[in-house]
Amino acid sequence: MRAALFVTCVNDALHPRTGVAVVRLLERLGVEVDFPAAQSCCGQPQYNTGLRREAEPLLRRTAEAFAGHRYVVTPSGSCTAMVRGHYPRIGRLARQEGRGGRLEAYAEDLAPRVYELSEFLVDVLGVTDVGAYYPHTVAYHPSCHGLRGLGLGERPRRLLAAVRGLELVELPGAEECCGFGGTFAVKNPDVSAAMGADKAAAAAAAGAEVLCGGDNSCLVHLDGILRRAGSPVRTVHLAEILASTEEEPFA
Amino acid sequence: MTSRDVILARIRRATAADPAGAEPPIPRDYLRVHGERTPAEAADLLAANLAEYRAHVHRTTADGLPALLARLLARRGTRTVLVPAGVPPHWLADTAATEVPDRAGAGPHELDAVDSVVTGCALAVAETGTLVLDGGPAQGRRRITLIPDHHVCVVRVPDQVVDSVPQALERLDPTRPLTWISGPSATSDIELNRVEGVHGPRTLDVILTTFPEPPTAPAPGPTAEPPRP
Amino acid sequence: MTRAGVHGTDGMHGMRGMRGTQGADGAQAAFLGMPAFPEAARRAVHDPVLRANLRHATHTIRGRRARAVAELADWDRLRAAGKAIKDHTLRHLDRYLVQLEESVTAAGGTVHWAVDAAEACRIVTRLVHATGAREVVKVKSMATQEIGLNEALEEAGIASYETDLAELIVQLGHDRPSHILVPAIHRNRGEIRDVFAREMGRWGRPAPDGLGDDPRELAEAARRHLREKFLRAQVAVSGANFMVAETGTLVVFESEGNGRMCLTLPETLISVVGIEKVVPTFRDLEVFLQTLPRSSTAERMNPYTTMWTGTAGGDGPTAFHLVLLDNGRTDTLADAVGRQALRCIRCSACLNVCPVYERAGGHAYGSVYPGPIGAVLSPQLRGTGSRVDASLPFASTLCGACEEVCPVAIDIPEVLVHLRERIVQGGPATREGVRVRIRPARGHTAERAALRAARLLLDHPGALRAGERLLARARRLRPRRLPGPGRAWTDSRDLPEPPEQPFRDWWEQRERQDERRKP
Numbered sequence: 001m002r003a004a005l006f007v008t009c010v011n012d013a014l015h016p017r018t019g020v021a022v023v024r025l026l027e028r029l030g031v032e033v034d035f036p037a038a039q040s041c042c043g044q045p046q047y048n049t050g051l052r053r054e055a056e057p058l059l060r061r062t063a064e065a066f067a068g069h070r071y072v073v074t075p076s077g078s079c080t081a082m083v084r085g086h087y088p089r090i091g092r093l094a095r096q097e098g099r100g101g102r103l104e105a106y107a108e109d110l111a112p113r114v115y116e117l118s119e120f121l122v123d124v125l126g127v128t129d130v131g132a133y134y135p136h137t138v139a140y141h142p143s144c145h146g147l148r149g150l151g152l153g154e155r156p157r158r159l160l161a162a163v164r165g166l167e168l169v170e171l172p173g174a175e176e177c178c179g180f181g182g183t184f185a186v187k188n189p190d191v192s193a194a195m196g197a198d199k200a201a202a203a204a205a206a207g208a209e210v211l212c213g214g215d216n217s218c219l220v221h222l223d224g225i226l227r228r229a230g231s232p233v234r235t236v237h238l239a240e241i242l243a244s245t246e247e248e249p250f251a
Numbered sequence: 252m253t254s255r256d257v258i259l260a261r262i263r264r265a266t267a268a269d270p271a272g273a274e275p276p277i278p279r280d281y282l283r284v285h286g287e288r289t290p291a292e293a294a295d296l297l298a299a300n301l302a303e304y305r306a307h308v309h310r311t312t313a314d315g316l317p318a319l320l321a322r323l324l325a326r327r328g329t330r331t332v333l334v335p336a337g338v339p340p341h342w343l344a345d346t347a348a349t350e351v352p353d354r355a356g357a358g359p360h361e362l363d364a365v366d367s368v369v370t371g372c373a374l375a376v377a378e379t380g381t382l383v384l385d386g387g388p389a390q391g392r393r394r395i396t397l398i399p400d401h402h403v404c405v406v407r408v409p410d411q412v413v414d415s416v417p418q419a420l421e422r423l424d425p426t427r428p429l430t431w432i433s434g435p436s437a438t439s440d441i442e443l444n445r446v447e448g449v450h451g452p453r454t455l456d457v458i459l460t461t462f463p464e465p466p467t468a469p470a471p472g473p474t475a476e477p478p479r480p
Numbered sequence: 481m482t483r484a485g486v487h488g489t490d491g492m493h494g495m496r497g498m499r500g501t502q503g504a505d506g507a508q509a510a511f512l513g514m515p516a517f518p519e520a521a522r523r524a525v526h527d528p529v530l531r532a533n534l535r536h537a538t539h540t541i542r543g544r545r546a547r548a549v550a551e552l553a554d555w556d557r558l559r560a561a562g563k564a565i566k567d568h569t570l571r572h573l574d575r576y577l578v579q580l581e582e583s584v585t586a587a588g589g590t591v592h593w594a595v596d597a598a599e600a601c602r603i604v605t606r607l608v609h610a611t612g613a614r615e616v617v618k619v620k621s622m623a624t625q626e627i628g629l630n631e632a633l634e635e636a637g638i639a640s641y642e643t644d645l646a647e648l649i650v651q652l653g654h655d656r657p658s659h660i661l662v663p664a665i666h667r668n669r670g671e672i673r674d675v676f677a678r679e680m681g682r683w684g685r686p687a688p689d690g691l692g693d694d695p696r697e698l699a700e701a702a703r704r705h706l707r708e709k710f711l712r713a714q715v716a717v718s719g720a721n722f723m724v725a726e727t728g729t730l731v732v733f734e735s736e737g738n739g740r741m742c743l744t745l746p747e748t749l750i751s752v753v754g755i756e757k758v759v760p761t762f763r764d765l766e767v768f769l770q771t772l773p774r775s776s777t778a779e780r781m782n783p784y785t786t787m788w789t790g791t792a793g794g795d796g797p798t799a800f801h802l803v804l805l806d807n808g809r810t811d812t813l814a815d816a817v818g819r820q821a822l823r824c825i826r827c828s829a830c831l832n833v834c835p836v837y838e839r840a841g842g843h844a845y846g847s848v849y850p851g852p853i854g855a856v857l858s859p860q861l862r863g864t865g866s867r868v869d870a871s872l873p874f875a876s877t878l879c880g881a882c883e884e885v886c887p888v889a890i891d892i893p894e895v896l897v898h899l900r901e902r903i904v905q906g907g908p909a910t911r912e913g914v915r916v917r918i919r920p921a922r923g924h925t926a927e928r929a930a931l932r933a934a935r936l937l938l939d940h941p942g943a944l945r946a947g948e949r950l951l952a953r954a955r956r957l958r959p960r961r962l963p964g965p966g967r968a969w970t971d972s973r974d975l976p977e978p979p980e981q982p983f984r985d986w987w988e989q990r991e992r993q994d995e996r997r998k999p
Contacts, residue, residue, distance in 0.1 A: 007983050009938060013948045014976050016983035023987075035987045041938040046931050048878060050900030050924075054935045061939055089894075144879035177835045181877025183927070186968035188875060190522040193972035194531075194839045195877075224973025255593040258755065258806045261913040262574040265814035269571055277564045281557040281767070300780060355794055359711040359745050379773075379781035392795040393744040393786075397737060398711075417766040425727040425762040426587070428744075428792045431769075431785035436737035439777050440646035440662055441669055441695040443537040449645060449699050450706065451737025451784060 001125075002032045004069035006062075006114065008076045008216075009041035015216045021243035021250055022075050022117060025132075028243075029125060038065040044082040048182050052090060056103060059087055063106035071124060072114045075239045077146025078215050080116040085149055087111055116146060117239055118155040118214065128158045133246040135165035139208035140238075141199065141222070143215040144177050156214055156238055163241060169206045173198070180221035196225040203233050214238045283417050285378055290409035293377040294459055297412055300380025304434025305447045306455040313462045316405065321345035323403055323456050324367055333368040333395050337388025342369065342405070353391040362398040368452075369403045370396055373429075374411050376419045380434065382406065382457065383419060385427040393430055402452040404432070408461045514846035516871035521840035533668045534838050541832045544778035545885070551780070552770065561767045563889040566823035569759055570813060576725040576758045577804065583728025587790020589800040594752075596807050596912075601632035603803050604717065604750055608638050611748050611799075613714040619732060619742045620644035621719025622660060622826055623752045623805055625848040626861075629717065640717065641683075641709050643738035645702050652679040658842025658850060660828040661776055666841055669693040680705050706738065716742035716797070720753045721825065722768060723802075726761050729789045730802070733772060733782050743786050749797035754805050756813075756822040768825060771887035775827035808861030814910035817898040821856045823888040828853075830882035830892065836875055845872060852882035856895040863911055864903050870921050873899035904928055926965070948982035955980070 003026060007019040023033050042062055043055030062083065066072045074080055088111055091104030121127055140160055146152040160168050179185070179195025186192075199222060203211040211226070211233055213219045219235040226233050244250040252260075288296065298308040311319045324332055324346055334343060335353040343350060351365055371389030372382045382404050384390045389405075396402050406412065413419050423429060436451030447453070514520060524530055549555050569576055581591045594600035608616055616633065618624065618640050630640045630651075642651045649664035650657050653675040657663030664672065673693040680687040680701065685708055687701045718739070722731040730751060732739050743749060759765065773782045791800050813819050831837045831851030842850035846868035847858040855872040864870045873896045882892045902909060904927070906920040920928065937943050955978040961970040969975070 009944075012983040013951060014978065016979045016981065016986055019983035020986060035984070037984060037988075038941060040941060040944060041934075043935070043938075046935055048897060048900070049927065049931055050873075050897065050902070050904030051928065051931050051935075052897075052901050053905060054932055057939045058935060144877070144881075148880035148884055175881075177877045177879035177881070179835065179877060181879070184874065184877045186965065188518045188521060188836070189968040189971060190518065190525045191836055191839050191875075192877075194525045195835050196973070220976045221973060223976065224969070227974040228972065253593070254595045254599060254806075257595050257913070258593055258804070258810060259574045259577070261806070261810035262577075262755075262813060264913070265810050265910065266571055266573065268816070274568060274571070275564070277568060278557065278560050281554040281561055282552075285552060285554070304779070304783070363707075363711060376781070381781045386792070386795055393740065394795075397740045397744065416769045420763060420766045420769075425724065425729045425787065426789045428789075428795050429785075429787040430740065431781065431787075433779070433781040433783050435783065436735065437783045438645045438695075438699055438736045439541075440644070440649070440664060440736075441672060441698055442533070443541045443662055443665065444695060445777075446695045446699050448696070449703055449736035449738070450643075450710070450741055 001030065001071075002034060002069075003071040003073045003120065004034045004036055004066055006039060006066065006072050006074035006079065007035070008074055008079045010217050010220070011075060014220065015237065018075050018216055018237040018239050021237070021239040022073065024250070025130060025239060025243040026073070029121075029127065029130060031125070034069065036065045036069070040065075042079045042082045044079060044086075045182055047082065047086055047090065052093065055090060056094060059090055059103055060106060063110045066110060066113070070113060071120065072110070073117055073120045074114060075117045075237060076215050076217070077116050077143050077150055077152060078217060080114055081145040081149035083114045084111045116150055116152060116214065118152055118159055119150070121159060121242075122155045129162035130159065130242050132163040132242045132244050133165050133249075134163050134241045134244045136209045137167045137169055137207060138210045138212050138241065139169050139171040139203050139206045140174070141171060141178060141203075141211055141213045141218065142174055143213055143218045146214050147175060152214070159238070159242060160212065166241070169208050171206050171208070172202045178218045178222055180218045182217070185221055192221070193225065196221055197229070200226050200229065200231060200233065204231060208233060210241075211235045212238055212241060282415075284414045288377075288414065290412065293412050293414050294408045297375055297377040297380060297406070298459060300377070301434060301457050304380055304437070306380075306434045306457050309456065309458045311458060311460055313460060316342055316458065316460050317345040319458060320369065320403065321347070324348050327367065327401055327454070329366040329401065331365050331367075333362070333365045333391075333399060335370055335389060335391025335395060337390070338369060338371065339389075353395050359394065359398055362394060365399045367401040367403060368395050368399045369405070371405050371407070372411060374413055374419055374422055375406045376413055376416060378415050381419075382432045383423065384430045384432065385423060387427070393428055396430065396432070397451055400452055401454045401456070403456040403458065405458045405460055408459045410462070514868040516867040517840070517844055517846070517875040518871065520844035520846065520868075521875070524841040524844055525839050529668070530666055530841055531839065533666055534841055537662065537665045538832045538838045541778055545775060545829055545832065548774040548778045548780065552774070558767055558771050559887055559889050562771055562825075562887055563823060565759055565764050565767060566888055570756065570819060570822055573755065573758070573813065576760055577755055579725040580723055580728060580758050583724075583726065584790055584802050587728045589728065589790040589802055592801060592803045594803055594805050594807070597627035600627045600752055600803055600805050600807065601629055604629060604752065605632060605636045605638065607748070607750055607801055608633065608715055609636070611715050613638070613748075615639040615641065615713070616715045616717050617641050617643050617709055617713040617742050617746065618647070619716065619718040619734065619739045620647050620663075621717070621752065622848060623719045623754050624717060625657065627752070627805065627807060629752065641706070643706050643710070643742060644734075645699065645736055645738075648702055648706070649675055652676065652683065656843060657848060659831055660826050660849065660851070660853075662828075666843070669695060669698065672698055676701050684708060710738075710741040710745060713742070713746045715748045715750065716746040718742055718749065718751045720751050720757055721772065722765060723753055723758045724760075724762050724765065725758050727789055729762060729787050731765065731785065731787050733776075733785050735777065735783045737784060740784055740786055743788065744796045747797055748799040748801070750801045750803065752803045752805055754807075755809050772825055772827055775829040775885065775887040810913060811910040812860040814915075815860065818856070818860050818895055820890050821853065821860060821895055823890055824853050824857065825888060827887055829885040829887065833881040833885050835879065835881070836877065840875070845875070852876060852892045853890070856890075856892055856899065859899055863909075864899070864918065864921070870903050870923065873903060945982065945984060949985070951978045952981050954978070
């Protein structure tokens with residue numbers, strides 16, 4: 001089994017540890033990992049801000065970078081939702097606006113091959129116990145794009161529940177958005193921070209040492225709020241917990 | 252150009268670019284009824300749902316109805332009771348209160364002085380706990396079940412009870428004035444908590460009356476041909 | 481005492497109320513003069529009483545709605561049917577409106593058409609004047625709020641009394657509605673008690689002495705206060721939740737009985753209804769009678785629903801006027817993506833689940849339509865010209881909770897992104913029936929430039945890598961607070977710690993090591 005890693009721009013620049021964790025985890029599970037160097041950003045910041053045309057070159061780049069890869073795995077529900085949910089729409093609109101059918105063909109070709117990490121593990125590899133060890137109290141925040149956009153459902157929690165040593169605690173109001181929302185975080189900073197503060201408070205109230213998520217963009221926001229507040233709660237990406245073993249603690 | 256012309260022209264321009272060709276039909280694969288139940292179970296569900304919305308539900312038979320009505324009115328101290336045309340006389344045979352007919356000329360202030368009103372209904376919906384009045388016999392004008400503070404509604408079981416909203420609409424005539432009543436008036440306007448009793452009758456008594464089938468007494472309902480208002 | 485006389489103080493939260501404005505245009509102007517969403521929201525976020533009121537109310541209804549919806553095994557199918565009925569109707573809206581007009585007229589009603597708010601207000605004012613009445617009772621109606629009818633009537637010397645409990649609280653409190661279903665959601669029981677005790681006597685029957693803050697007591701005070709108005713009313717003004725084209729039947733869902741009072745007691749009934757409220761057949765109601773109450777008040781059925789067709793002889797008003805309102809709806813219809821907002825049945829489920837609404841409150845949306853649906857409806861009905869309207873499509877994290885609960889499956893995030901595009905990138909739109917090309921908004925120049933630059937960088941891996949390495953080298957410079965626009969991040973959050981090297985460098989190193997290890 002071979003899979004191409006779509007590490008995402010946020011992880012590449014700010015959270016390479018998450019990418020490293022995915023590589024370790026997949027290799028431990030017997031998957032050969034490729035990293036097509038031509039990859040970059042999926043274009044979601046541009047698209048969500050109303051600059052759809054600016055997202056088009058990034059769609060093309062992403063599709064070309066992963067051409068021919070049967071499985072494309074990404075540790076981000078948000079970027080998976082972009083490729084699966086919005087790429088086809090961008091392509092369709094480009095065609096309707098008279099710019100040809102090339103983008104649409106790219107989008108339709110790539111979308112079904114892209115998997116969010118927990119989907120790839122549970123649905124493609126068929127594993128929930130990945131042999132991880134992580135002796136901490138963890139609350140899981142299901143980011144909106146994974147929860148509602150992709151319908152990840154219980155997959156991430158099932159993976160966490162199988163981790164040895166890990167105590168999974170219920171996060172009150174788990175399904176509510178953390179307030180990041182891309183440029184929302186800076187365009188509506190007061191509401192964004194209020195939402196983040198409530199999420200951070202929920203994690204603390206749940207008695208979690210670690211607030212785990214599947215999207216580092218949300219976690220950057222939450223981590224910034226937790227640290228500003230001097231909270232002992234840390235944010236850790238799901239991949240880093242799953243990559244940890246007794247022999248090689250990771251996160 | 253009239254405003255009518257302007258609006259219709261704008262609509263036609265706005266929809267001109269819509270893809271031509273056959274539209275998919277409206278998907279009507281939703282349920283006609285939620286679950287299967289016997290007529291008795293439907294009546295039980297109606298009672299439970301009405302009670303949940305703070306209606307007072309009573310069960311009786313055709314023979315027991317006059318005594319029950321008398322008791323309910325006496326308990327409230329009702330001195331005047333509004334009785335629309337079509338209420339069988341024996342319903343109120345045991346009642347001591349003065350009967351007031353639904354006069355066409357009766358203004359709101361006159362109705363405001365009445366203590367209680369007794370009506371039948373067109374049908375009742377079990378799944379939602381709803382009574383529907385259509386101005387037919389034993390139901391009167393809409394205002395008579397609105398202004399008095401106490402409404403007693405007699406539902407004929409089982410033939411006036413339907414299971415679901417779709418079944419109810421099939422049996423109703425849209426050209427008649429329809430009032431759907433699910434419990435006494437209520438509001439959720441203060442902190443989104445439900446409080447019963449605002450402008451409509453604050454007390455709603457519902458009497459589920461079992462009539463042998465077919466009804467021995469001429470009773471109101473959609474099966475009878477109602478006089479047009 | 482006339483309404484003009486009681487309008488003395490400013491509303492809550494330091495915002496200008498609608499009362500000082502001039503008629504229909506004035507009501508819109510009051511909203512359009514509003515600050516952009518982020519500024520208005522800032523005040524709400526830092527008001528602890530308001531935050532607590534909103535949190536309590538939205539969380540209460542959220543759970544109850546979920547339970548009411550879960551009872552119906554066919555919810556998704558009802559939702560799909562509701563969507564399809566509305567889409568079909570919108571596509572043939574001209575046909576169904578003409579049919580509706582015929583049905584209503586045949587049943588004894590009179591149909592009027594209003595292109596905009598000002599025309600609708602003129603029609604209603606003329607109709608009320610013709611009756612000789614100096615006051616009207618009103619059923620809660622979004623359409624009449626949208627057009628600023630109360631203000632227009634007031635200017636014409638006609639007092640209008642809101643009779644819905646929440647609308648009464650808003651009107652007595654010289655306030656503005658902040659929720660579609662529960663316009664006084666921003667007020668708690670103590671605040672409502674104070675408003676009643678202070679204001680009721682200036683409008684009619686005063687609140688009883690020693691009025692407490694128990695919701696039952698407050699509802700009782702409203703009952704007594706409004707009763708005299710209902711019993712003497714000659715003219716009522718309403719909206720409608722649905723209009724049935726084939727029969728001419730109008731439908732109003734309500735809870736308190738104030739709707740029934742208004743719809744059945746006065747001699748004259750005037751209903752102002754948006755043109756998108758029409759449905760083809762009586763049978764179509766079987767879908768919405770199931771989805772609206774559960775989505776809205778989380779009940780299996782709301783306490784009262786009234787259906788009437790024209791003038792029913794001897795029962796209810798002898799004169800019935802229906803005013804069909806466009807006011808931006810046909811412009812919205814012309815937008816293939818934005819059109820779906822016209823499916824809205826005003827249940828307000830999207831408000832109750834929205835984490836942004838919960839913290840920003842309804843007033844920040846600067847419109848009678850707050851929350852997620854307001855963020856897609858207001859900029860379409862009014863255009864994106866004002867500051868507040870241009871900011872609304874950005875008042876969302878695109879979390880998707882709204883779409884998930886919508887009983888007619890409006891893809892609100894899709895419309896938000898579509899409207900963002902119109903604002904940032906510019907594009908075609910229809911205004912007052914004329915196709916225009918919207919130019920990119922100036923306020924977004926810097927952001928546009930930044931994202932374009934980011935795209936150029938991201939589309940050139942060489943440059944991207946150089947940037948990432950620069951970031952890694954500068955990691956010790958991480959400041960606690962950034963200057964300029966970066967403050968929006970650092971005012972409330974620490975900056976992330978940049979890594980020693982980007983992922984792609986780590987990967988490359990590893991590849992090189994692997995190469996060396998190969999024989």
